[in-house]
Amino acid sequence: LDEQAMEAVQARLDSLTKPQGSLGVLETIAKQLGGIQGQPWPEVEKKAILVMAGDHGVVAEGVSAFPQEVTPQMFYNFLSGGAGINVLARHANADVICTDVGMAFPLDPPELMVHRIMNGTHNMALGPAMSRKEALLSLLTGAKIARQAIDSGVNVLATGEVGIGNTTPSAAIISLITGLPPQEVTGRGTGLDDAGLIRKQEVIARSIEINQPDPQDGMDVLSKIGGLEIGALAGAILQAAFSRVPILLDGVISTAAALIATRLCPTARFFLIPSHSSVEIGHITALKELDLKPIMHLDFRLGEGTGAAIGFHLLDASIRILNEMATFESAGVSSKN
Amino acid sequence: LDEQAMEAVQARLDSLTKPQGSLGVLETIAKQLGGIQGQPWPEVEKKAILVMAGDHGVVAEGVSAFPQEVTPQMFYNFLSGGAGINVLARHANADVICTDVGMAFPLDPPELMVHRIMNGTHNMALGPAMSRKEALLSLLTGAKIARQAIDSGVNVLATGEVGIGNTTPSAAIISLITGLPPQEVTGRGTGLDDAGLIRKQEVIARSIEINQPDPQDGMDVLSKIGGLEIGALAGAILQAAFSRVPILLDGVISTAAALIATRLCPTARFFLIPSHSSVEIGHITALKELDLKPIMHLDFRLGEGTGAAIGFHLLDASIRILNEMATFESAGVSSKN
Structure with a gap:
């Protein structure tokens, strides 16, 4: 800096x-x-929240309270402006830019799938979630989306996402990179019960065991136990840092993406601004690993970028x-x- | 409710x-x-921050890093729109209503002193800060200011204040009402050094010792170890509750006022909305006593209502x-x- x-x-x-x-x-x-x-x-001139959408093969293990159909349904909801992130972005005078980087179901019209890398990841409990090439593509796609936003005049970014099951790969990444056991970084996502939570922790442990990702190699972690929207957010963070644009972090998925990004390029950390700490227990741990302190305790567990959208008000306030x-x-x- | x-x-x-x-x-x-x-x-229709200004005889004991002249200087700064609270209120689309309820120095023009009850409190380390009548007047004045705002269409209020030395009576109130020793609830205010902090804690202990306020009697606490702006804020809180208007709490002084208000009328508590937790260590303790949980950790120690002004964005967001x-x-x- x-x-x-x-x-x-x-x-x-x-x-x-x-x-x-x-x-x-x-x-x-x-x-x-x-x-x-x-x-x-x-100056804070133009703000945008990059909402990346992806699906996860690991939902086959029963790690989410919602069915996978919800990912595209929520994507359409974003496009029509009715989701939580749309409301909070309007309130913060920010754009919402949502991109399908890897949902499982087809979209209508098909042009919406132009950035899709694959139809959801593979089940990481059985093998790698993605190939190294697909992981790299997710990074590059995220970087491209961020660059397009920056080229259009956006000078403050925020991260957001949607993807049924995506707190599972996020917790796996956080567990692997911080070295803490899955039990200590895994939460209930959108609303698992006790049995579901234990199953989720077991699935994460199994996914790490079977894939043996190298914690020092961000690309290895991302491809084996990551997700397409997580890769895209990591790419967006790297592009933001490269373009000297601040990027606000939302919740546990965004913060897992930040762990990947800073593993690939440690100085990216200086361009991150924390917003809230969510209900997900891995979130605080991941923020600590990044040496970031959450500013707000909103008890959110929605994702989408909703916490980061609230954080925009703090940036505007600081400039004023x-x-x-x-x-x-x-x-x-x-x-x- | x-x-x-x-x-x-x-x-x-x-x-x-x-x-x-x-x-x-x-x-x-x-x-x-x-x-x-x-x-x-x-609905959140019209927002206002009630900034009450008062001075404190106890500054004679050397409990503040700033001279008492700063209280009226900041008051003028509020009137001309240059203070932190003005900026953050504008950002939140809220009015700032500032009232001199008891500063020590004369104001120009004298009409600004129309609500002044006395020229600052007496030194509580030597005896009661106010008479019971003066304390009652501070309550009634605060209630009147709140009622005028509500009558003008304001339907969400927030508390704010200015008064060199006012973290000292606030910590005294919090110590007395929570039963915790002064060391555990007393902070550095606007910037005391170590020696200053110890002196401040001793002054608080001495003030409680010499005055023996009855912790069950809010008026006794307010008059003996309180302040005029604290009384006015307590009155504003009571009026807000009576008029069924939510009132956002700012920092440690506002929260001390809320302790007085809820001692006088416990159900006033349901009309309080917490905003941030300040750097002052007594603030969290006082919020806990009120069964309120701070939402933001902004590391503020400015007062004026600045944390509550940021909190307005959360109210607007919730309605949207x-x-x-x-x-x-x-x-x-x-x-x-």
Whole structure:
């Protein structure tokens, strides 16, 4: 990040009519935005949430409370503007860009499938979820979607996703990369009961056992126990970092994608902005591994990018603080004793 | 709260295209708003932050990093729109209503002092901060300001304040009402060093010792170890509850005021909405005493209502979710297996 820009932002913040540092995370964000954009007056011009959709062969093991038909149904719901993410994105004045990178069922019209890499992943409990080539394609597709958004003027991104069963590969990735056992990072997803949760933990342990992914090799992890939308989000994060665009992380799936992305390129971490911590227990663990602290505790477990959409308000607020607050000098306020 | 309205809100929430309860605090807030307003389609029409300003005789003991001149200087800053709260209120589309209920220095023009009860409290380390009558006046004044806002169409309120030294009486109130020793609920305010913090804790212990307020008697606590802006906020909370208007709590001073208000009228608690947890260690303790859980961890320690202003976005979001999301039926999405 641009140290000089960050110092300039800090100096500005310290001149404003408040005790130094007293606006906490808004100041941290303003400084990070300055460092990312390389300018003392960072700006949030156009916001977009990249919602990647994919399906998971592992649902055959009974790891989700909802049927797989829901993935395309929700995708159509996104397109018609009726989902939670649409509402919260409108509220935050952000675009929703949703892309099918690998759902299982056909879409109508077929043009909606132009970015689909395969019809859902294979069942990772029986073997690799994808080939290395398919995993690479998911990364490149995500990067392409992010680049198109950035080229169209978007200068703040956020991650979102839909995919029945996708907390399972996410927990598998988090377990493998943090070295914690599946029980400690696996949650109930959209609403599993106790028996379902135990089954899910067993499936994750089995998937890791059978595939033996190398935790040091992000591509190996992604292809063997990942997902297409997770790969696409990891690619979007890498592109954001490459283009010096901040990217807000949503929940546990987005954060698993961030683990993959930072395994491939550790400096991508500096372009990530955390938003909330979801109900999924692996989420906090994954954020900690990234050295990120969640700002909000919304008790969300919806995904789609909903937590990140709420986070946009914090970015807007931090920019407004920087631009609109009076200084001690301009307001004639005495500083510290 | 209106149980029937809450059930109607819950039924609506459960019909929307998301797993039940998966929008966490947004659903909780929507339901609470329905219960408060007594209608299945709650609305946020006009928002206002009530910023109460007061001074504290106890600053003579050296409990603040800033001089007392800063209280009126910040008050003028509020009036001219340059303070943090002005920026964040504009961002949340909320009004800022600031009232001098007891600053120490004269204001110009004198009409600004029309609600001033006295020129700052007495030094509570030497005796009662106020008489019982002055404390009652602070309550009534706060209630009047809240009522005027409500009469003008405001249907969501938030608390804010300014007053050099006011984390000291707040910590004293929290210590007394929770029964925890001052060390466990006293923070650094706007920026005390270690020696200053120890002095502040001693001053609080001494103030409680010398005044012997009755923790069961909210008026006794308020008058002996409280503050004029704290009393005004407590009065505003009581008026909000009486008028069935939700009121967002800001930081440690607002939450101390809520402790006073709920000591006077326990059911006022149901009209409170938490926002953030500040850096002040007493804040979390006070929220717990009120059975409230902070939603955001912004690391703020500015006061003014800044955390509550950020919280307004969550209220708006919860209403939009209720009004704008598609239902399983309308979107043709399958529900749980």
